[in-house]
Amino acid sequence: SLPVPRRHTPYFGQPDYRIYELNKRLQQRTEDSDNLWWDAFATEFFEDDASLTLAFCLEDGPKRYTIGRTLIPRYFRSIFEGGVTELYYNMKHPKESFHNTSITLDCDQCTMITHHGKPLFTKVCTEGRLILEFTFDDLMRIKSWHFAVRTHRELIPRSVVVGMHSQQDTSMLDQLSKNITRQGITNSTLNYLRLCVILEPMQELMSRHKAYALSPRDCLKTTLFQKWQRMVAPPGKRGTNFIAL
Amino acid sequence: SLPVPRRHTPYFGQPDYRIYELNKRLQQRTEDSDNLWWDAFATEFFEDDASLTLAFCLEDGPKRYTIGRTLIPRYFRSIFEGGVTELYYNMKHPKESFHNTSITLDCDQCTMITHHGKPLFTKVCTEGRLILEFTFDDLMRIKSWHFAVRTHRELIPRSVVVGMHSQQDTSMLDQLSKNITRQGITNSTLNYLRLCVILEPMQELMSRHKAYALSPRDCLKTTLFQKWQRMVAPPGKRGTNFIAL
Numbered sequence: 199s200l201p202v203p204r205r206h207t208p209y210f211g212q213p214d215y216r217i218y219e220l221n222k223r224l225q226q227r228t229e230d231s232d233n234l235w236w237d238a239f240a241t242e243f244f245e246d247d248a249s250l251t252l253a254f255c256l257e258d259g260p261k262r263y264t265i266g267r268t269l270i271p272r273y274f275r276s277i278f279e280g281g282v283t284e285l286y287y288n289m290k291h292p293k294e295s296f297h298n299t300s301i302t303l304d305c306d307q308c309t310m311i312t313h314h315g316k317p318l319f320t321k322v323c324t325e326g327r328l329i330l331e332f333t334f335d336d337l338m339r340i341k342s343w344h345f346a347v348r349t350h351r352e353l354i355p356r357s358v359v360v361g362m363h364s365q366q367d368t369s370m371l372d373q374l375s376k377n378i379t380r381q382g383i384t385n386s387t388l389n390y391l392r393l394c395v396i397l398e399p400m401q402e403l404m405s406r407h408k409a410y411a412l413s414p415r416d417c418l419k420t421t422l423f424q425k426w427q428r429m430v431a432p433p434g435k436r437g438t439n440f441i442a443l
Numbered sequence: 444s445l446p447v448p449r450r451h452t453p454y455f456g457q458p459d460y461r462i463y464e465l466n467k468r469l470q471q472r473t474e475d476s477d478n479l480w481w482d483a484f485a486t487e488f489f490e491d492d493a494s495l496t497l498a499f500c501l502e503d504g505p506k507r508y509t510i511g512r513t514l515i516p517r518y519f520r521s522i523f524e525g526g527v528t529e530l531y532y533n534m535k536h537p538k539e540s541f542h543n544t545s546i547t548l549d550c551d552q553c554t555m556i557t558h559h560g561k562p563l564f565t566k567v568c569t570e571g572r573l574i575l576e577f578t579f580d581d582l583m584r585i586k587s588w589h590f591a592v593r594t595h596r597e598l599i600p601r602s603v604v605v606g607m608h609s610q611q612d613t614s615m616l617d618q619l620s621k622n623i624t625r626q627g628i629t630n631s632t633l634n635y636l637r638l639c640v641i642l643e644p645m646q647e648l649m650s651r652h653k654a655y656a657l658s659p660r661d662c663l664k665t666t667l668f669q670k671w672q673r674m675v676a677p678p679g680k681r682g683t684n685f686i687a688l
Contacts, residue, residue: 218463225535286533290470321566321598353566353598359620375604 213303213332214292216243216340221286227278236271244270245339252391254326254347254381263391266398272390277312280384284313289328296334300341303330308345314378318358324350324382350382458548458577459537461488461585466531472523481516489515490584497636499571499592499626508636511643517635522557525629529558534573541579545586548575553590559623566598569627595627 220243227235244250244267251264265273277285290307308328314320326347332338354374380388406417465488472480489495489512496509510518522530535552553573559565571592577583603619625633651662 215460215463218460222459288531319596320601321568323566351564352601354601354604356565356597356599356620356622359599359604359616371604375601377601 213294213301213330213338214289216332216338217287217289217303217330219243224274224285233271233275236275239274240267240271243340244343245333245341248339248341248343250343252345252347252383254383256380263394265391265394266401268401269394269398273387273394276387276390277384280386281314281316281378282312282384283315284311286311287328298334300334301332301338303328303332305329310345310382312379312382312384317373317378319355320378321353322350322379322382323353324379347381347383350379352377352379458539458546458575458583459534461577461583462532462534462548462575464488469519469530478516478520481520484519485512485516488585489588490578490586493584493586493588495588497590497592497628499628501625508639510636510639511646513646514639514643518632518639521632521635522629525631526559526561526623527557527629528560529556531556532573543579545579546577546583548573548577550574555590555627557624557627557629562618562623563603564600565623567595567624567627568598569595569624592626592628595624597622597624 223239223242227239246267248267248270249264250270250273251262253260253262255261274285288309288311289303289305290309292303292305292308295302295304305328308326310324310326312322312324314322324347326345326349329342329344330340331342333341358374378384402421403414403417406412406421407414410417412420468484468487491512493512493515494509495515495518496507498505498507500506519530533554533556534548534550535554537548537550537553540547540549550573553571555569555571557567557569559567569592571590571594574587574589575585576587578586599619623629647666648659648662651657651666652659655662657665
């Protein structure tokens with residue numbers, strides 16, 4: 199048998215195929231998948247200016263985290279660092295709509311499925327609404343990812359219940375009855391999102407520091423100056439001004 | 444927003460997309476999906492001479508059922524009649540190989556996932572090897588489906604364990620610890636497969652009876668006569684003989 203000849207598949211009009219491919223790519227992750235791997239993953243599926251939002255409700259109220267493109271690789275990585283061995287998204291009846299330069303995929307019944315190995319095999323189904331905006335071109339990458347968690351379900355093997363039944367092991371039962379995620383989200387991902395809120399505004403400063411080797415104080419100064427410049431004369435208008443001069 | 448313009452997607456080289464589409468079609472099933480719906484489903488994904496084989500091991504030894512094309516719609520239907528509300532196939536690292544007129548998809552880590560509503564929500568993961576042979580043309584339909592079950596896992600919500608814990612309900616625990624499938628296969632599907640073994644050889648008789656309105660005895664006579672004719676002079680050889688005469 200010969201290798202199958204590959205053709206370029208046009209994605210136009212089938213944004214759900216992109217999520218199928220994203221799932222496939224996530225399957226190919228191994229223990230050795232490093233930052234480079236996750237950067238390549240994000241580059242394949244996310245636009246350079248993409249943003250990702252996760253909304254869910256904890257005991258103390260609703261939470262909403264939005265992170266920019268540079269933090270997206272580590273977001274996905276944090277899921278696996280939280281003990282997940284498999285991750286995929288299952289969409290039921292997604293709806294597409296076509297705009298001038300983008301396609302929106304709105305799925306009210308999306309399930310994020312994760313497999314956890316410890317303390318015993320658990321399948322966590324995090325259900326909610328996923329709204330994706332894709333750029334309408336050959337690559338069809340995601341411009342915005344918005345997942346609002348509605349509910350989650352942690353599933354454990356029936357065989358464990360059988361074991362408990364025969365042993366009447368209450369401490370085991372105690373441990374089993376505890377959720378391993380919060381609304382389907384691992385602690386490592388939650389911590390990462392909290393960190394992002396602090397880190398994200400500092401990113402511009404850090405990249406400036408890296409690029410120009412300026413002191414933190416000077417970085418802050420030039421950043422603030424440029425922010426002020428942009429406020430006074432936004433990029434679009436500035437252009438017109440220059441031409442007018 | 445406008446409806447998205449559709450293009451014809453060439454499947455060549457991407458047989459796993461066909462299973463993605465099969466899953467999507469299964470999602471569209473409703474309570475009202477009748478025989479016509481299931482026939483259309485089978486026609487979309489299976490060749491006219493397709494066969495489907497299911498191999499698994501029960502307490503009394505290995506079983507292997509092969510059914511022909513006409514019985515395939517009811518096979519899938521029987522899964523839902525057995526209390527399943529959702530069915531999809533998840534393939535991990537499927538391997539494709541290309542032959543002259545067909546493509547083979549060999550997936551050693553295929554999981555058939557079914558959702559069961561009663562007596563409580565259960566997710567059954569039936570794992571095994573799925574080997575599919577597709578016709579290499581525009582439609583890319585399945586010629587043969589071969590699923591060998593290796594193991595299965597029945598998953599129940601953790602929240603149920605919490606409930607049992609507080610109530611110390613042993614009769615409930617008794618009920619919970621019982622599997623609802625046999626090797627991931629519902630009783631209604633098992634019964635159907637057993638029936639198929641009896642029904643399939645009688646199909647030729649029944650269709651002859653329908654077509655020519657012959658009595659059962661005459662149907663059996665003509666069928667046996669034609670079978671004997673085919674044995675004495677197989678179709679291929681008979682042709683050569685006629686030319687030689």
